Amino acid sequence: MLTAKGKYGLKALIYLAQIPEPGLALVSDVAAENNIPKKFLDAILLELRNAGFVQSRKGKGGGYRLARSPDEIKVGSVVRVLDGPLAPYPCASHTRYQPCEDCDVKTCQVRHTMLTVRNAIAEVLDSTTLAQMRDADEEVLPIEFKRRTRR
């Protein structure tokens, strides 16, 4: 299910995709620049490293960098690693399926629709690369959204 963890992870990766090669970024910088709690970010980056998206170097001059080119990394792959199977609600998943206490799975119309939503999420996130997400500046956002973010 989509959570803040996935969002933080994507922000961190976008940050790493912006530093020129072969530079490394300090976790504290990534955390401060993106308003991510540092401890949480440590855990997130560790998971991203295990999944092969980032590399780390310890010690002086150490830090994190992308392990693959940002146009090879699909946003959907990152979200699945951090948030588990793509799903709007926990019940709308097969592998990490968690039944809701308050409804009957077989007759729940909400779940049926949410499975379709899930597939749509997968389609969008799997056809978007990290590079595309990084380069999607305000120009390409819908006008409504732009106005709100500008305040």
Add this chain to the structure above:
Amino acid sequence: MTSARRSIIIVGGGASGVLLAAHLLHDKAHDIRVTLIEKRRVVGQGIAYSSSQQNHVLNVPAPNMGAYADDPEHFWRWAIERKLISDKQRFVFLPRRHYGAYLADVLADASVGGQLTLIGHTAVDLKQSSAGVEVVLANGASVVGHAAVLAVGHEENPDRSKGIAVRVGSEADTPLDPDAAAMILGSGLSMVDAWLTLSQAKHRGPITIVSRHGLLPLRHKAVDKIELAAADVPFGTALQYFEHWFRETVDEVVGRDGDWRSVVDAIRPFNQRIWQSWPEASKRRFLEHVRPFWNIHRHRLPPDLHQQMVEAVESGQVTLVAGKLVDLKRGDGVVEATIRARGAGATRTLEVARVYDCGGVTVDVNRSSNPLIQALLASGQARPDPLHIGLDVTTACQVIGTDGADSDRLFAVGPLTRGTFWEIEAIPDIRVQVAAVARSLAAPVEQSSVANQAPF
């Protein structure tokens, strides 16, 4: 718009070539001419389906062996019509020779109307121009068309055989003394074919099977289907991460009284996408370390054959050796096969009457024994994929040349495209691939397009 009839040349009349021809000709709305070049002069009788043995069976249940992507049960109904099985039988593995006959029928049906030409020669060269393609045959004649598709199948002469090891059922596979010792290289489904051929001939001599891990294919079983969606599969992750996810999912299913086979089957629709999502390092690691284990789970044996195989090992007639072939030498009326067991420093040499090569369908394409593939590589019209297990092709099956440009006139299907698709050896995968290629070849073309001009 010109309505020039499109003309497609298919090189190779084995299963993948026939399936493509059938998809191209099936829809009579398309005005397409197909020329099929097959050196054996019989179609549908490639390496896989030419076996005449009753116990060489398909390893996919009949209801999933149909030739058409939109009709998987086509073969199953064909078999019922011919009274080979009843419509009550679904978990059934039919002899492969029936499949060869089925493919011939499929092609005959599709070619009603005279849109198909068969040419019984070997293709040795190919030229592309802005107008089309010209395929040169061994006798010097050539065939022209708008586009050509390579459907040449598996490598027929793995070079480790050194001309000494033979393929089962080939001309070199002459009758063997039933008490003689034999060796089989490889322990996958082709090994089972070789072993069955020997046991059919009442062979009593010892049989040594040598493969990297010495693992036998596991047993087929009718299991419940489980659902898996693209949203569940961790595409694009490092191999170790993926393996961990896979094991976890299997544990979960088994924990609910399920079966590992359900998971292996459920991810099948995503196997090509998983492969394509991996970085090259993961692909290499998979080929080197994981493939043997994946293969025995993925390419399973019908239950009765599995039982026979296990009994042959238990009886001592068959010995499984995990190890490598070091050398083959012709001795005095025997073959000296030198092997090194896994983890052992020393080699040992066995004297056997015959060595069967039943492994390594994945060989370096640079060493292909196919003259057309060699010509295409030499002229730079094709190049090996990064892993050298096939030709480099786009996901739309267009062949990529040494200059990195993909051709809009030269395509490849089947095992030759495994660098891009990985699992592209079984009918259920090939029929989907050829359906897509057929759609793009049959699509109405803009007038300006090169493919719509008359060739040459």
